[in-house]
Each structure stands twice: as structure tokens, then as C-alpha cells.
Amino acid sequence: SSLVLCLVSTNVLHVELPTTAMAVNREGTTYFITGGASGLGLATARLLVSQGANVAIGDKDEEAGKKVQEELGSRLLFVPLxxxxxxxxxxAIGKTVDHFKSLSGVVNCAGVGSAFLTVDKKLKPHNEKFFDFVTKINLYGTFFCSSEGAAAMAKLPAD
Known part of the structure; x- marks a missing residue:
């Protein structure tokens, strides 16, 4: 089994895939993708499904997640996350393993970000609320899903 970590911005409008990426065969593998209903997470889900992998996407946006599930068919499972x-x-990881009976990796694409000044226009330090919000999603979210994924993979029979 392999664990894939990927923390990136979700502001991806279009992804060009190299021809060689399409030739990879991932039959029999299962991946869990955070932020899979849009942006880089969605592009990753489309790529992995096109390569024959089973994919579960976790996302807060249930409407978008269900649309992706309809688009990509039986190889894709949407789980609220x-x-x-x-x-x-x-x-979410448990539902993935229960549904596909395997887990090959976790791809963390859920993320937020914004540029802000350390000091605002009134020369006051920036409010930490947004910093906490970003940290909880980008840092804690990656840690939680990666560690839960690793624990689930450790319990599965070896390939």
C-alpha cells in the first residue's frame, strides 16, 4: 500500500493531463481524496478513475459530490466529509474501506487560502480567526485524514 499526501490550493480551473498519465493502469487500487468535489481534488478523481482505480471523494459540498458521483459512475463513491x-x-475512510474493501492511498486536496496583511490598515495585528480556519483545514485536516487512512491501510491484508 502507498500513502499519497498532497496539500494544495483548490483554485484549479483546468488541468492538462500528459498523455503518459492516462496510460497508467490502477486496476484494483482504491484512493480516498479530500476536497474531491472540485478543483484539484476533482481533477485527481477523474484521472484516477480514468486509470481504472476505485475512488472515494470526501467533501463538505454534498450537492457537488453527488454530481461527481453521477458523472464518474460506479468506480466513484461520494462521502460527506x-x-x-x-x-x-x-x-469517511471507514465508508471507503467498507464499500471498496481496500485502500491504496489518501490524497489530501481539501484546502483554503487567502492573502492578508499581518497588520491591517489601522496598524492592528491581523485577527487570528482566519488563521485558525486555514490551519484547521489545511494542517489538521491533512493530519486527520492521513493518519486515519494509514491506520485503515495498516489493518488491511498486504497486497
Whole structure:
């Protein structure tokens, strides 16, 4: 089994895939992707499904997630996910393993970001609320889903 970590911005409008990427055969593999209903997560889900992998996408946007599931068919499972909640990560990974009976890797694409000044226009330090929000999604979310994924993979029979 392999664990894939990928923390990136979700502001991807279009992804060009090299021809060689399409030739990879991932039959018999299963991946869990956070932020899989849009942006880089969605592009990754499309790529992995096109290569024959089973894919579960976790996302807060249930409407978008269900549309992706309709688009990509039986190789894709949508599971609601709040990456800031460890129990939600554990449940989503569990549903993935229950559904596909395997897990080959976790791809963390859920993420947020914004540029802001350290000091605002009134020369006051920036409010930490947004910093906390970004940290919970980008850092804790990646840790929660990666560690829950690793624990689930460790319990599965070796390939």
C-alpha cells in the first residue's frame, strides 16, 4: 500500500493531463481524496478513475459530490466529509474501506487560502480567526485524514 499526501490550493480551473498519465493502469487500487468535489481534488478523481482505480471523494459540498458521483459512475463513491473533525475523517475512510474493501492511498486536496496583511490598515495585528480556519483545514485536516487512512491501510491484508 502507498500513502499519497498532497496539500494544495483548490483554485484549479483546468488541468492538462500528459498523455503518459492516462496510460497508467490502477486496476484494483482504491484512493480516498479530500476536497474531491472540485478543483484539484476533482481533477485527481477523474484521472484516477480514468486509470481504472476505485475512488472515494470526501467533501463538505454534498450537492457537488453527488454530481461527481453521477458523472464518474460506479468506480466513484461520494462521502460527506468535514476535514476539521477527526471523527468525520474516520467515518469517511471507514465508508471507503467498507464499500471498496481496500485502500491504496489518501490524497489530501481539501484546502483554503487567502492573502492578508499581518497588520491591517489601522496598524492592528491581523485577527487570528482566519488563521485558525486555514490551519484547521489545511494542517489538521491533512493530519486527520492521513493518519486515519494509514491506520485503515495498516489493518488491511498486504497486497
Amino acid at each position: 468535514d476535514v476539521t473533525d477527526r471523527a468525520s475523517c474516520e467515518q
